[in-house]
Amino acid sequence: MITASQKPINEIIKLIAPYKKVLILGCGTCVKTCFAGGEDEVAVLASALRLSFKKKAMTIEIEEQTVERQCENEFIQEASVKMARNDATLSLACGAGVQAMVKRFAKNIVLPGVNTTFIGIQESQGIFTEECSGCGNCELGIFGGVCPVTRCAKKLLNGPCGGSQKGICEINPDTDCAWHLIIERLTTLGQLDNLKTYIPPKNWDTSLSGGPRKLVREDHII
Amino acid sequence: MKTFSHLHEKLSNGEFAVTGECGPPRGANTGVVDKKIKLLRGFVDAVNVTDNQTAIVRMSSIAASAHLVRAELEPVMQMVVRDRNRIAIQSDIMGAYSLGIRNILCLSGDHQKFGSQPDAMNVFDIDSVNLIRTVRDMRDTGKDMSGYTLDVAPQMFIGAAANPFADPFEYRVIRLAKKIDAGADFIQTQCIYNITRFKEWIRQANNEGLTDKVYILGGVTPLRSAGMARYMNNKVAGMDIPEDVIKRMDGVDKKDQADEGIKICLETIEELKGLKGVHGVHIMAIEWEEVVATIVEQADLK
Numbered sequence A: 001m002i003t004a005s006q007k008p009i010n011e012i013i014k015l016i017a018p019y020k021k022v023l024i025l026g027c028g029t030c031v032k033t034c035f036a037g038g039e040d041e042v043a044v045l046a047s048a049l050r051l052s053f054k055k056k057a058m059t060i061e062i063e064e065q066t067v068e069r070q071c072e073n074e075f076i077q078e079a080s081v082k083m084a085r086n087d088a089t090l091s092l093a094c095g096a097g098v099q100a101m102v103k104r105f106a107k108n109i110v111l112p113g114v115n116t117t118f119i120g121i122q123e124s125q126g127i128f129t130e131e132c133s134g135c136g137n138c139e140l141g142i143f144g145g146v147c148p149v150t151r152c153a154k155k156l157l158n159g160p161c162g163g164s165q166k167g168i169c170e171i172n173p174d175t176d177c178a179w180h181l182i183i184e185r186l187t188t189l190g191q192l193d194n195l196k197t198y199i200p201p202k203n204w205d206t207s208l209s210g211g212p213r214k215l216v217r218e219d220h221i222i
Numbered sequence B: 001m002k003t004f005s006h007l008h009e010k011l012s013n014g015e016f017a018v019t020g021e022c023g024p025p026r027g028a029n030t031g032v033v034d035k036k037i038k039l040l041r042g043f044v045d046a047v048n049v050t051d052n053q054t055a056i057v058r059m060s061s062i063a064a065s066a067h068l069v070r071a072e073l074e075p076v077m078q079m080v081v082r083d084r085n086r087i088a089i090q091s092d093i094m095g096a097y098s099l100g101i102r103n104i105l106c107l108s109g110d111h112q113k114f115g116s117q118p119d120a121m122n123v124f125d126i127d128s129v130n131l132i133r134t135v136r137d138m139r140d141t142g143k144d145m146s147g148y149t150l151d152v153a154p155q156m157f158i159g160a161a162a163n164p165f166a167d168p169f170e171y172r173v174i175r176l177a178k179k180i181d182a183g184a185d186f187i188q189t190q191c192i193y194n195i196t197r198f199k200e201w202i203r204q205a206n207n208e209g210l211t212d213k214v215y216i217l218g219g220v221t222p223l224r225s226a227g228m229a230r231y232m233n234n235k236v237a238g239m240d241i242p243e244d245v246i247k248r249m250d251g252v253d254k255k256d257q258a259d260e261g262i263k264i265c266l267e268t269i270e271e272l273k274g275l276k277g278v279h280g281v282h283i284m285a286i287e288w289e290e291v292v293a294t295i296v297e298q299a300d301l302k
C-alpha cells in the first residue's frame, strides 16, 4: 500500500484559512489502512478544525465525505456534488489521489492534507515500513526477497557497507541493515552463493530518473 | 611490470608501505593543506585525501590531491559514490588523472545523515564495487562505462576499503573477494584495535588466497585520550575498540594518555608487520598529523 501521515493541524489550518467552505475528502483504501485519511480520520480532523477555528473566532464551514479510492475516476465522481458547493477541497488521499482529483476537477482548489510517505506494509499494528521504491526493474529474486534499493540507506547492490553492526544499519538504531536480512534469508534458503554474484550498475532509466513514467496497456485501451 | 604510482612500486617490490591521511580544510585555505603536507612528507609513501569525510562539506579531494601532487607528496584520492552519479564519477576520474593523481580509493561514503547537511539528497547511483570496476575498466580497456574509447584513459592504482570489524563477520571475506574481482589492487582497512578479530579475518583471507591477489594495508589510528576511545567506539560507524583497550587508556594519567595511545598504536604496527598477508600500514592520525613522524620513526618504518 501507499502510506501517508496527516499533516500537522497548524499546517492544515494555514492551508484552508483563506476559504469559507471546505470539504474534507477522505480515501477509503491505502490511507485508511495507515490511519491517515479514512472515514474516521476525516471525522476527527473535521471536529478538530471546527474547534480550532471557533477558538480563534474565525468562521468556516466544513463538510465531510470519503470515497472508496481518490485515484480512480469512477469513485472521484461521487464527490462532485459536495465539491461544487465548497470553496476548496482538502484531500486526505496520497499525492496520486490529490492529482487525480485535480485532473478530474480542473477548476476546483484541491489541497493536500497528508504527507505521502512510501510504498510499504503494516509490519505490526501501527508500525509501517518502507519496502519498495517502484524502481521499475525488480530484482528481489537474487536478494532473497529483501530489497536493497529501498531498504539499504546507500542502495548497495554488492554487499553491506562497513557500518553494519549486529544487524543494525549505521544510520539509525531502529533500522535493520537490509544486507544483514538478505544474508539471513539466503542462509535460510541455502542460496548463499548468490552473495558472490556480481551485480552490475543498476539501470535507473526505469525509475524516476528517466522522468515521470507512464504505463501503457495497449490491450486495455478503448 | 608496469607500475601506476610510487605506492604501487613500493608494494610490488615487496616493501612494507606506509600511507597517511590528510583531511582537506572546511574552506578554501590551501595553507591548511600545505601545513599537513609538511608534517607528512618524507615519512609516508602516499597520503589519503578524504572526500567530504563523515559527510561534512570540505575542499574537494581532487583539488586537495592536486595540491599534494604540486608539493610532490603522492596522494591517494578518496572518492565516494554518495555525492556523484556515474557521469560525474568518470569525469572526475579523468580530471584527477590529468592533474597527476595516480592512486584512488573507492568508497561508498558515510551517509549524509550524520554530516553537516543532513537535508541533502544523496546519489548512490553505483556502489563502491562498481566504482572499483569502472576505474579498472577505464584503465585496462581504455573505455568508459558506455564502451566509448577514451583518447587517454586514466591509469590508476586502485584501492578499496575493508572493515574486518563490521557484521556479518562471515561475509566480510566474501566482500573482500568481490572487491578484488572488481579490480582492487590494494586494500586499506578500518582502524585496528581488536587485533584478535583482525587476525581471524586475515587468516580467512590468506586461506582463500586473497592476500596473494591484493596488497593489504592495516589501518591504525593513535588514540589521544580515553574519552576519544569511548567516543569512537560508540559513535563512529563500524568501529570496534575492545573494552580492555579503553581500560588501558583509562588506567593512565590524563596527561599521559596520548603517549599511551601512541604506544598501543606502535604495538599494533609491530603485530601487523609480523602477519602474513599484511603489506603495509595506513596511519590515520586525524587532525594529529604531527604524531605520524614519531610513529613512523619509532616503528622503524622509514
Ligand code: SF4
Residues within 6 Å of the ligand: A151, A152, A153, A154, A155, A156, A159, A160, A161, A162, A163, A164, A165, A168, A169, A170, A171, A176, A177, A178, A179, A180
Ligand atoms: S548498514 Fe546495511 S542497510 Fe545500512 S547502509 Fe550499510 S549496508 Fe546499507
